[in-house]
Amino acid sequence: MTTTLPTSDHLVSLAQAALAACGAPALDSGTGNLTARSPINGGSLGRVGGDALDVDTAVERATATYATWRTTPAPRRAEVVRHLAALLREHLGDLALLVSIEAGKIHSEALGEVQEMIDICDFAVGLSRTMGGRTLSSERPGHRLMETWHPIGPIGVISAFNFPVAVWSWNTALSIVCGNPVIWKPSDLTSLSSIACQALFDRAAERAGAPAFLNQTVLGDGSVGAQLVAHPGVPLISATGSTAMGAKVGPVVAARFGRSILELGGNNAAIVAPSADAELAVRGITFSAAGTAGQRCTTLRRVIVHSSRHDELVERLAGAYSTLPIGSPLESTTLVGPLIHRAAYDKMAAALATALADGGKHVVGGERLLDDFAPEAAYTRPAIVTMPSQTEIVATETFAPLLYVMQYDDFEQAVALQNAVPQGLASSIFTTDVREAERFCAADGSDCGIANVNIGPSGAEIGGAFGGEKATGGGRESGSDAWKAYMRRATNTVNYSNDLPLAQGVEFV
Numbered sequence: 001m002t003t004t005l006p007t008s009d010h011l012v013s014l015a016q017a018a019l020a021a022c023g024a025p026a027l028d029s030g031t032g033n034l035t036a037r038s039p040i041n042g043g044s045l046g047r048v049g050g051d052a053l054d055v056d057t058a059v060e061r062a063t064a065t066y067a068t069w070r071t072t073p074a075p076r077r078a079e080v081v082r083h084l085a086a087l088l089r090e091h092l093g094d095l096a097l098l099v100s101i102e103a104g105k106i107h108s109e110a111l112g113e114v115q116e117m118i119d120i121c122d123f124a125v126g127l128s129r130t131m132g133g134r135t136l137s138s139e140r141p142g143h144r145l146m147e148t149w150h151p152i153g154p155i156g157v158i159s160a161f162n163f164p165v166a167v168w169s170w171n172t173a174l175s176i177v178c179g180n181p182v183i184w185k186p187s188d189l190t191s192l193s194s195i196a197c198q199a200l201f202d203r204a205a206e207r208a209g210a211p212a213f214l215n216q217t218v219l220g221d222g223s224v225g226a227q228l229v230a231h232p233g234v235p236l237i238s239a240t241g242s243t244a245m246g247a248k249v250g251p252v253v254a255a256r257f258g259r260s261i262l263e264l265g266g267n268n269a270a271i272v273a274p275s276a277d278a279e280l281a282v283r284g285i286t287f288s289a290a291g292t293a294g295q296r297c298t299t300l301r302r303v304i305v306h307s308s309r310h311d312e313l314v315e316r317l318a319g320a321y322s323t324l325p326i327g328s329p330l331e332s333t334t335l336v337g338p339l340i341h342r343a344a345y346d347k348m349a350a351a352l353a354t355a356l357a358d359g360g361k362h363v364v365g366g367e368r369l370l371d372d373f374a375p376e377a378a379y380t381r382p383a384i385v386t387m388p389s390q391t392e393i394v395a396t397e398t399f400a401p402l403l404y405v406m407q408y409d410d411f412e413q414a415v416a417l418q419n420a421v422p423q424g425l426a427s428s429i430f431t432t433d434v435r436e437a438e439r440f441c442a443a444d445g446s447d448c449g450i451a452n453v454n455i456g457p458s459g460a461e462i463g464g465a466f467g468g469e470k471a472t473g474g475g476r477e478s479g480s481d482a483w484k485a486y487m488r489r490a491t492n493t494v495n496y497s498n499d500l501p502l503a504q505g506v507e508f509v
Contacts, residue, residue: 005041011045012045015046019192034188038104039341040328040329045101056231059234069181091200098193099165100330101192102190104339123479124173124176134147147490151487152180152486155234158239161189172184232258242264245264246262246264262472263467263473268426269303275436285303288428304407307407339379348398348402352402363386366402383401383402385403425467426448428452437454461479465480466482467482
């Protein structure tokens with residue numbers, strides 16, 4: 001465990017250097033409208049957003065840009081994204097450092113997040129030459145029936161602190177090649193990372209000879225996000241956050257007949273079957289539950305283990321948890337950094353107390369760490385609680401490294417437990433029984449948008465569409481055909497004959 005933490009002056013110096021390398025404005029000493037803070041020590045980094053862009057102006061600019069960008073050929077649009085990928089490769093370390101400073105991610109995970117940005121850019125560049133509709137069989141002779149896809153207008157992106165740059169890139173890389181400008185409202189907890197991304201994007205657009213205002217960043221608190229959500233000039237809102245946030249966003253967008261992609265809460269489980277490889281399961285569970293200090297929407301929060309493997313698994317997990325290096329994410333040996341703020345720890349402590357009151361048995365973790373070095377920060381050892389049943393607190397997402405372990409006796413019971421929560425994002429099973437693996441991924445298996453076998457639920461490649469069901473919100477981002485969410489479909493019938501036959505044999509003289 002870390003015994004010292006970097007000072008605020010040191011963190012400010014690192015942040016200033018990273019911002020400068022990306023070509024972003026320097027931290028403001030006093031006139032900005034937001035205070036940037038670091039969960040590493042809980043201290044202030046400075047002020048940002050002194051001349052913050054307002055939503056109305058951003059939408060007006062994006063709408064004007066859209067008028068020309070929508071008719072620009074998709075491979076030409078992709079030049080912006082190609083240049084952005086090159087700049088991200090060049091500044092991978094700089095942007096990853098900002099992510100570590102602002103979000104508390106360990107160095108490896110921060111680098112991985114920026115690499116994910118590069119990957120989606122590469123995907124989008126290739127996509128720009130393959131997007132297309134279908135030609136269908138018409139029942140009328142001399143007619144061609146087809147589908148075409150077109151841009152829809154300015155896209156609003158609202159992102160959360162835990163993936164401060166990757167989620168923006170998922171949406172932006174696809175939106176740009178689809179022909180839509182982007183207006184980004186980042187978390188007010190990670191404003192420095194967003195400012196750096198905006199600077200890199202502007203450089204990429206300039207290199208590609210693209211018009212101004214293809215991507216604009218609006219900084220501020222939740223009221224700014226609410227303005228973006230309600231604006232009639234934004235046909236699609238892609239919002240990442242809590243289920244409670246999504247419950248507010250969805251109806252507002254629907255009321256103005258807009259579209260929404262909602263990536264909300266997850267209460268993800270792993271089933272550990274009798275045939276599971278114990279070593280594989282322990283490694284997969286530990287990363288999925290303790291990585292990012294439990295602050296991923298795909299974090300593993302429930303383990304459903306066969307009764308014959310329960311004691312063995314709990315003992316192995318307790319051993320792994322007790323040796324996890326916890327401390328400053330800037331140190332190469334650290335595997336678990338801080339929670340985003342003290343309030344996050346307070347919620348974890350309250351959930352742990354409730355679980356114990358419900359009959360849970362505390363196995364390991366949950367204590368505050370490093371208070372003497374950073375009383376305003378929130379370091380904790382990831383916690384494990386064995387539960388006699390799936391109580392209300394177990395079915396509630398706690399955005400912290402708190403893992404509940406429950407037992408099952410037959411496969412159907414395990415799947416029922418997995419599905420018996422409001423959320424439906426990610427799930428997994430550890431088994432060497434091919435029948436269990438296939439049943440878990442079948443229609444009557446996991447009800448989540450992501451169902452994994454012999455890996456945990458946390459972490460996803462950009463090639464697959466990302467998203468969930470039920471209270472997770474719905475909609476898909478990233479790979480596969482997620483691009484269709486950013487476009488409108490038109491069904492076209494072209495009559496190239498000299499006759500006018502009507503569909504379904506209708507005659508009208």
